[in-house]
Structure formats: structure tokens, C-alpha cells
Amino acid sequence: SLAxxxxxxxxxxxxxxxxxxxxxxxxASLFFICIYLHIG
Incomplete structure (x- = not known):
């Protein structure tokens, strides 16, 4: 089971x-742009 x-x-x-x-x-680029916009 463990194996x-x-x-x-x-x-x-x-x-x-x-x-x-x-x-x-x-x-990745789009994702980081979205994160940047949300943080900024």
C-alpha cells in the first residue's frame, strides 16, 4: 500500500x-503581468 x-x-x-x-x-509572461497588475 505504501509503495x-x-x-x-x-x-x-x-x-x-x-x-x-x-x-x-x-x-509565464502573462501570468507575471497579471500578478504585477494585481499587486501594483
Missing amino acids: FSSVAHTCRDVQYGWLIRNLHANG
Whole structure:
């Protein structure tokens, strides 16, 4: 059970890591502009 949870967690981390990298490559600039506008 623990091993299965570890594997599932690792797979989920890899999937989210890929998603985050993809979003970062495509929308990081827009995201930071939105954050900057909200803070400013």
C-alpha cells in the first residue's frame, strides 16, 4: 500500500511537473503581468 502510494505520488508529481513546465513556457509572461497588475 505504501509503495503503491509512493508510485502514484511520484507519477502525479511528474504529471504536474510537466504541466507546470508547459504552462510556464506558454503563459509565464502573462501570468507575471497579471500578478504585477494585481499587486501594483
